[in-house]
Amino acid sequence: MSNDILNVVVTGAAGQIGYSLIFNIVRGEMFGSDQKIRLVLMDIAPMLDGIKGVIMEIEDCCYPLVGEIVVTADPKEAFANADYAILVGGMPRKDGMERADLLKANATIFQVQGKALNDHAKKTCKVLVVANPANTNALIAMVNAPNIPKENFSCLTRLDQNRARAQIALRAKVSVKDVHNIIVWGNHSLTIFPDHRCGYVSLPSGKSTISGAVKDDTWLQNEFVATVQKRGAAVISARKLSSAASAAKAITDHIHDWHLGTPEGEYVSMGVHSDGSYNIPSGIIFSFPVTIKNGVYTIVQGLPIDKNTQEKLDATTAELISEKEVALAL
Missing domain, CATH: 3.40.50.720 (NAD(P)-binding Rossmann-like Domain)
Structure with missing residues (x-):
């Protein structure tokens, strides 16, 4: 260094x-x-x-x-x-x-x-x-x-990823260090989509899918997503102030990995300029899963996109395009 x-x-x-x-x-x-x-x-x-x-x-x-x-x-x-x-x-x-x-x-x-x-x-x-x-x-x-x-x-979308990772750890009754490759897509807003499908949990018996560790697909598809999307508002409601320490921790994580790199095989989420990956149009800043080496991030390619995920990507993309049109018209 x-x-x-x-x-x-x-x-x-x-x-x-x-x-x-x-x-x-x-x-x-x-x-x-x-x-x-x-x-x-x-x-x-x-x-x-x-x-x-x-x-x-x-x-x-x-x-x-x-x-x-x-x-x-x-x-x-x-x-x-x-x-x-x-x-x-x-x-x-x-x-x-x-x-x-x-x-x-x-x-x-x-x-x-x-x-x-x-x-x-x-x-x-x-x-x-x-x-x-x-x-x-x-x-x-x-x-x-x-x-x-x-x-x-x-x-910064790492806060959303950290929130998602924590929720999975709590539900699966494991340490957060054992939860890997939870990602978030799109806009840091109520349309951000926490995606567990490519993640896994390290158990004493070996790797488990998130679904296998949580054992509640209904929770994963509904309450888990809503909890992550609304977590900021929930903190404000309880604390009467917005997230501070958790936001600072997420900022630290984001820059740490951008500067020093990600562990082999680990994905992190960053809002970056779209290069067209996953058919997300260029010209917007979109949260993708990335890996980082020597200070350079690479968008993870080839992850499966099912119908539900595509609908969520379409919704958050539409919101970002709308925001861009409003902002750049000013």
Whole structure:
């Protein structure tokens, strides 16, 4: 592993997700235990004083991987020579706000950030968009950064995959480490489709299909899917706040695997620019199962698509196309 310092940018750094995420990064959970970090924390100007307190905490923890820490509200300064940009900050959905209103509010933010990335980040910079609507926000940033390869833009669907994996582990009464190759397709929204069909569970007796381990196909086809799709709302209902630590963990998992690679035979889910795989049209950011080696992801090919899965893919694709049309018309 290279010990060259990585320039890592986190936007929305003063928020709940940012607070959890920052400590994952500086502990070495994202890039490895010997990778030095120059950390750039970006937020809107009124939030910068709060970030100063976070810096004090980082200093007090004596993390050896931390080099310079920069705090800024200026995208040009934030993205200068960036190796990784994690775009957590965005306009949250408020009561009474339609999805089209949310798209409009975020379009301006991600146009500005996309242009700043294009003009100031390294051309090899890898960008992960977390702020919702994540797929379409990633698309807007990508469109506004033509000097950075499309393959370097992604959105977070790993949280949905982690949620799906956890539900299977709970139902099958096994450890999450024994649940493999659960994937999620499509849009990080209520149309995302958690797919258990190609996954398996490691048991003392050997490998089992998910269906064989769970022993309840009705649950797998109905409650399991709905639970994953509605998990974010369920967290808000119970906690009165949105997912923070679990989102930060998923971001960490996503970048860790993108940077260091996936284990042999393991699939992970990433929202990436469609190359036409599985007949998903190009020009949208879509969650696919991928493997990663040397910092390059490859969409897993040849997975079987049954009638039910195709219907779910069609629905989430239609939603993404609609979002794209609204966003790019602004």
